[in-house]
Amino acid sequence: MAMGIASSGSSRRGRARRRAAMADINVTPLVDVMLVLLIIFMVTAPLLTSGVPIDLPDSRANPLDQTPDQVTMSIDRDGFIFVDDSRVPAGQLPAVLGRFGCETADAPLITLRADRALDYGRVMAVMGELNRAGCRSISLVTNGSAEAP
Template identity: 65%
Template sequence: MAVNLPSQRGKGRRAPMADINVTPLVDVMLVLLIIFMVTAPLLTAGVPVNLPDSRAKPLDQEQKPVDMAIDAQGRIFIDKDEVTGTLDDRLAQIAGSGTPERPPQILLRADKGLDYGRVMRVMGELNRAGLNRVALVTNVGDQN
């Protein structure tokens, strides 16, 4: 069995190299993989829990949204009027003002120190009334 080694050819002449060096390609691909693995969880993270401020720009609105607020004592206000009766009646009235294809948008403002469960109960009532276009409002400012 004959083996053709490059050192057995004529002196001073080298045979052209026929294989491709893939080591740099593998190195670059591994670095890119690591970069994507590190940055992917940061891209899918939600809104931080303790974030009262935001740099988000206001959304364009087709119709005037309904402003709803919950103060530190847990009182609920709809367009600066305190809800004194049942919340269900007021939400049914608001839901009736929109179309079934396009229910009114609710801008929900809740006090930062308020119990999370209280806000979720109000959001559950909104959902039960068919008002599922709810936006949580924050203050505009630096996040530093």
């Protein structure tokens, strides 16, 4: 019986030592949370590029790379022009385009988003003003389409 008491006492001391010696941090929950946040940011980042609601036309064109020095111009269904998210007052487009510095060597890439319900002439008028201001690098933004027209 004395042996049984001594052996149970030593096993308690052994368990106490093991608990006190554990200094590891379980990083699995941290990694799980970080991966979920990464996925959320990857899904929402493309949606934050422009806040102007536009029904874009469909196209099978290949996507272009995003560049940090690009300017997004949008023309909504009513024909109002937006540079990034700020509306351009009527008649002020040439003055706004003059600030882009399109005639310099490091001119920004202009991405033009236009609603599919717009008149073709309205889109061409804006592109003509871009051309007149010296902006020669213009990309037209569309939705991806799965089938050929």
